[in-house]
Amino acid sequence: MAKAELMNYEQALEQFEVVIGLEVHVELNTNTKMFCGCKNEFGNEPNTNVCPICIALPGALPAVNKTAVESSIKIGLALGCEIAPTGRFARKNYFYPDLAKNFQTSQYDEPIAFEGALEVEVPSGAVHNVLIERAHMEEDAGKLTHIGGSTGRIQGAEYSLVDYNRAGVPLVEIVTKPIYGAGSEAPELAAAYVRSVREIVKGLGVSDARMERGNVRCDANVSLRKKGAEKLGTRTETKNVNSLRSIERAVRYEIQRQAHILANGGTIIQETRHWHEDKGATSAGRPKSDADDYRYFPEPDLVPVQPSRELIESLRATLPEKPADRRKRLAGEWGFSELEFRDVVNADLLDQLEETVAAGAKPQAARKWWMGELARIANESEEGAIPNITPAQVAELAKLIEDGKINDRLAREVLGYVLAGEGSPAEIVSARGLEVVSDDGALIAAIEAALATQPDVLDAIREGRMQAAGQVIGAVMKAMAGSADAARVRELLIEMANK
Amino acid sequence: MTDLIRKTASELAALISSGEVSSVEVTRAHLERSDAVDAAVHSYLYQSPEASLIAAAEADRARAAGEVSSPLAGVPIAVKDNLATIDAPTTSGSKILQGWQPPYDATVVKKLRAAGMPILGKTNLDEFAMGSSTEFSAFGPSKNPWDLTRIPGGSGGGSSSVVASFQAPLAIGSDTGGSIRFPGAVTGTVGTKPTYGAVSRYGLVALASSLDQIGPVARNVLDAAMLQDVIAGHDPHDSTSLPESLGSMTAAAKKLDVKGMRFGVIKQLAGDGFQPGVAARFRESLNLLAAAGAEIVEVDCPSFEYAIAAYYLILPAEASSNLAKFDSVRFGMRVEPGEKATIERVMAATREVGFGPEVKRRIILGTYALSSGSYDKFYGAALKVRTLIQRDFDAAFAKADILVSPTAPTTAFKFGDKIDDPLAMYLNDIATIPANLAGIPGISVPNGLAEEDGLPVGIQLLAPAREDARLYQAGAWLEKAHEEIWGKRMIDFAPELEVN
Numbered sequence: 001m002a003k004a005e006l007m008n009y010e011q012a013l014e015q016f017e018v019v020i021g022l023e024v025h026v027e028l029n030t031n032t033k034m035f036c037g038c039k040n041e042f043g044n045e046p047n048t049n050v051c052p053i054c055i056a057l058p059g060a061l062p063a064v065n066k067t068a069v070e071s072s073i074k075i076g077l078a079l080g081c082e083i084a085p086t087g088r089f090a091r092k093n094y095f096y097p098d099l100a101k102n103f104q105t106s107q108y109d110e111p112i113a114f115e116g117a118l119e120v121e122v123p124s125g126a127v128h129n130v131l132i133e134r135a136h137m138e139e140d141a142g143k144l145t146h147i148g149g150s151t152g153r154i155q156g157a158e159y160s161l162v163d164y165n166r167a168g169v170p171l172v173e174i175v176t177k178p179i180y181g182a183g184s185e186a187p188e189l190a191a192a193y194v195r196s197v198r199e200i201v202k203g204l205g206v207s208d209a210r211m212e213r214g215n216v217r218c219d220a221n222v223s224l225r226k227k228g229a230e231k232l233g234t235r236t237e238t239k240n241v242n243s244l245r246s247i248e249r250a251v252r253y254e255i256q257r258q259a260h261i262l263a264n265g266g267t268i269i270q271e272t273r274h275w276h277e278d279k280g281a282t283s284a285g286r287p288k289s290d291a292d293d294y295r296y297f298p299e300p301d302l303v304p305v306q307p308s309r310e311l312i313e314s315l316r317a318t319l320p321e322k323p324a325d326r327r328k329r330l331a332g333e334w335g336f337s338e339l340e341f342r343d344v345v346n347a348d349l350l351d352q353l354e355e356t357v358a359a360g361a362k363p364q365a366a367r368k369w370w371m372g373e374l375a376r377i378a379n380e381s382e383e384g385a386i387p388n389i390t391p392a393q394v395a396e397l398a399k400l401i402e403d404g405k406i407n408d409r410l411a412r413e414v415l416g417y418v419l420a421g422e423g424s425p426a427e428i429v430s431a432r433g434l435e436v437v438s439d440d441g442a443l444i445a446a447i448e449a450a451l452a453t454q455p456d457v458l459d460a461i462r463e464g465r466m467q468a469a470g471q472v473i474g475a476v477m478k479a480m481a482g483s484a485d486a487a488r489v490r491e492l493l494i495e496m497a498n499k
Numbered sequence: 500m501t502d503l504i505r506k507t508a509s510e511l512a513a514l515i516s517s518g519e520v521s522s523v524e525v526t527r528a529h530l531e532r533s534d535a536v537d538a539a540v541h542s543y544l545y546q547s548p549e550a551s552l553i554a555a556a557e558a559d560r561a562r563a564a565g566e567v568s569s570p571l572a573g574v575p576i577a578v579k580d581n582l583a584t585i586d587a588p589t590t591s592g593s594k595i596l597q598g599w600q601p602p603y604d605a606t607v608v609k610k611l612r613a614a615g616m617p618i619l620g621k622t623n624l625d626e627f628a629m630g631s632s633t634e635f636s637a638f639g640p641s642k643n644p645w646d647l648t649r650i651p652g653g654s655g656g657g658s659s660s661v662v663a664s665f666q667a668p669l670a671i672g673s674d675t676g677g678s679i680r681f682p683g684a685v686t687g688t689v690g691t692k693p694t695y696g697a698v699s700r701y702g703l704v705a706l707a708s709s710l711d712q713i714g715p716v717a718r719n720v721l722d723a724a725m726l727q728d729v730i731a732g733h734d735p736h737d738s739t740s741l742p743e744s745l746g747s748m749t750a751a752a753k754k755l756d757v758k759g760m761r762f763g764v765i766k767q768l769a770g771d772g773f774q775p776g777v778a779a780r781f782r783e784s785l786n787l788l789a790a791a792g793a794e795i796v797e798v799d800c801p802s803f804e805y806a807i808a809a810y811y812l813i814l815p816a817e818a819s820s821n822l823a824k825f826d827s828v829r830f831g832m833r834v835e836p837g838e839k840a841t842i843e844r845v846m847a848a849t850r851e852v853g854f855g856p857e858v859k860r861r862i863i864l865g866t867y868a869l870s871s872g873s874y875d876k877f878y879g880a881a882l883k884v885r886t887l888i889q890r891d892f893d894a895a896f897a898k899a900d901i902l903v904s905p906t907a908p909t910t911a912f913k914f915g916d917k918i919d920d921p922l923a924m925y926l927n928d929i930a931t932i933p934a935n936l937a938g939i940p941g942i943s944v945p946n947g948l949a950e951e952d953g954l955p956v957g958i959q960l961l962a963p964a965r966e967d968a969r970l971y972q973a974g975a976w977l978e979k980a981h982e983e984i985w986g987k988r989m990i991d992f993a994p995e996l997e998v999n
């Protein structure tokens with residue numbers, strides 16, 4: 001794949017206005033699938049969670065999962081949408097081997113939720129009101145694995161395997177209206193929007209919301225128009241953007257790619273594009289046009305979904321705090337600076353911090369660990385993911401330091417053992433005997449041993465040259481393999497000098 | 500044995516229940532009848548002699564143990580081959596499904612088994628129930644027992660001929676535009692299309708989901724009523740199935756009373772242009788009803804003029820989508836296109852070989868009707884006609900309790916007469932199609948013989964949705980009136996089949 005020529009980002013924004021649109025697919029975490037009783041579970045043996053309905057055997061009929069409908073209504077309400085009193089499913093007809101029926105049962109002209117809005121804060125602190133066009137229910141397709149061939153795509157593969165475990169898993173697709181006016185922050189806004197949606201569905205408990213498992217997937221539409229132009233530009237739809245970071249990168253890439261083409265008199269082809277995280281680029285997929293003919297028609301095998309007013313209101317009553325409200329509350333409770341708080345939000349660590357504080361850690365201590373050492377380890381790991389540690393363990397670690405049981409250096413060592421799966425921090429400290437030595441006798445012996453090789457140090461301290469103490473402290477720490485409390489060593493040294 | 504096979508299902512049920520004969524004896528008698536005549540009639544695509552005898556023995560054991568499973572316990576039955584059966588292939592009359600055995604039973608099949616009814620086999624049909632003669636079955640047509648050179652009606656010609664040739668006392672059919680009622684009319688048997696949603700469609704290989712309805716096929720009205728009582732009821736697996744019970748059809752069939760009932764003659768289906776014998780018998784039945792104290796009124800259904808046109812857009816549209824799953828990926832036939840096999844080429848080659856001409860015709864028609872640019876002109880317009888037809892019915896039922904018409908314009912035609920003329924074939928269903936478009940119930944009851952060819956004709960009764968009981972009440976009365984006039988049951992006029 002040849003990397004396309006790109007225009008410098010700032011230059012692109014000087015010349016063009018960016019319009020984006022986002023389609024987010026949320027996989028619901030219902031016990032069973034959308035239209036059958038099969039388990040909705042990730043990671044099982046291929047084709048074990050299947051039945052005549054989800055592999056579309058002749059004669060099988062769908063029946064709507066009520067919990068999925070309720071989850072969809074909750075999502076709609078949390079996005080400030082109207083809920084349709086009646087909504088039909090429709091068939092979207094196209095042939096593809098991961099689509100058992102060769103049509104997708106979806107909602108077309110009668111989505112369950114429509115006309116909402118979501119306030120989204122970007123890293124600069126600016127708040128954008130993103131208008132939601134609709135949220136509708138549909139089913140996921142199966143998973144194809146292409147064997148042979150070099151690209152891993154269906155073209156050129158020797159054969160392909162289909163796993164229908166995912167076929168029929170309930171999805172809610174949330175579609176924004178075109179988003180104007182984000183300017184240079186369009187990429188950040190796209191990522192921040194998806195993060196907000198993810199927070200909402202996670203807070204509602206209707207999705208596991210794990211992007212790395214595809215629970216939340218985003219297609220990003222990007223188009224440019226000359227500044228001052230009325231007419232919208234041709235858009236591309238970038239698929240397969242499955243992390244917040246890639247959403248931001250993909251949107252930025254498309255802006256630069258399209259700007260280069262337009263500035264050189266070219267035209268944008270309306271198409272789906274695929275994001276390649278490794279190459280940091282998109283590649284052309286299927287040409288797409290508004291005339292794509294899916295032959296939608298009302299699904300005759302299902303009666304319309306007709307949620308009663310009472311049901312809608314009872315679901316509304318269960319809605320948790322809105323993400324924006326929650327942020328305001330947490331910022332107040334934690335007493336972070338504006339910058340500190342925004343960094344936490346942007347690092348996507350709000351949940352972890354909240355849980356760590358709930359487990360007893362001081363907010364600043366929790367922030368220090370998640371934003372510091374743990375973020376560093378995550379960055380260095382191959383997946384770039386948060387290491388395998390629970391907020392409760394982080395809180396325990398912070399408590400051990402606060403109680404003076406371990407020092408910072410020991411804490412980092414303990415963390416390593418926690419990540420290696422040795423147990424909780426307290427267990428590790430006692431099993432490995434890592435507690436800070438505060439027995440003055442052992443410390444004095446070590447100090448005296450150190451002073452024997454550096455007899456001038458006590459004089460230097462008496463003369464007020466405290467830097468001389470550092471050498472002895474270092475020697476003591478070394479001798480005691482780090483388990484000494486440096487502050488106490490310093491105190492003892494001063495006492496000895498002043499005797 | 501001859502004796503047993505000519506009995507009605509209700510008579511057989513009584514004999515089995517009292518212990519005078521066993522279900523095994525009854526089942527064996529029908530299997531032997533099939534051995535003798537089915538080579539000529541070709542009602543069956545698949546027979547289950549062992550399984551049906553095992554089920555019969557179980558029914559006998561249950562009876563002896565005092566377990567009562569249903570009023571039809573022990574009575575054998577044949578099932579149209581578009582219903583999924585876990586122990587028998589299900590082809591829907593298509594090569595593309597040849598040899599496919601479902602891993603599950605249709606809800607109706609489950610109900611039959613739970614009712615203690617041995618399943619004798621799977622009956623022939625036009626491919627995917629698309630046709631009016633069984634000539635579009637991929638496995639050859641079934642014959643009309645009245646005249647083996649004539650069609651037994653379609654698509655359920657296997658089910659109509661199996662009861663008309665005494666190979667089974669009862670059968671299950673499916674009716675999308677007349678596939679139960681038209682075969683009933685041309686074979687001198689009874690067939691009901693219940694209210695849409697009265698019987699679960701789960702496990703019925705779909706033709707057009709919004710039109711399909713499973714129903715009973717029998718030799719008399721009471722038997723059909725008893726069978727509907729066995730197969731009807733809400734099914735959580737079919738979200739279009741009605742939540743409520745429609746009451747006892749059996750009780751309705753035993754009332755034998757039409758006094759004070761209002762019968763509406765549909766102006767557009769009053770017999771004009773129909774075969775003379777068909778029209779004559781129809782008028783005679785109206786006179787019978789009037790003489791018995793029923794009221795005869797005329798009703799106007801102007802939108803019926805567009806019913807066939809609307810039907811042949813809605814049906815192909817739904818069918819084109821329903822039949823998309825036949826792609827060789829998960830079940831059924833797979834045709835390798837030779838070199839450079841891609842998934843598209845395998846799908847195309849399989850569908851090219853696996854589907855017959857009528858199926859392809861309707862898939863193309865339906866795909867076109869749904870495509871953007873055509874949708875409003877065709878599919879959308881057809882939905883509007885559908886609404887108008889429903890309104891016509893609403894207005895008609897304000898004046899009448901039951902609507903009546905001949906079931907079909909003609910008696911059974913000869914093989915080959917209409918096979919090359921789709922429009923002529925489609926016109927057979929002119930009287931039956933409106934009921935499917937409106938979701939209302941209809942029954943075809945034998946209505947005497949046409950003097951010009953000596954073949955049976957049928958009368959169709961239609962009732963408002965959920966009022967199936969009215970059909971059985973009036974149908975049973977008409978049946979009895981005809982028996983009194985003609986001296987015996989219509990089916991007993993059928994010539995004896997040559998026995999192997």
Ligand SMILES: [Zn+2]
Nearest residue numbers: 036038051054
């Ligand atoms: Zn399933």
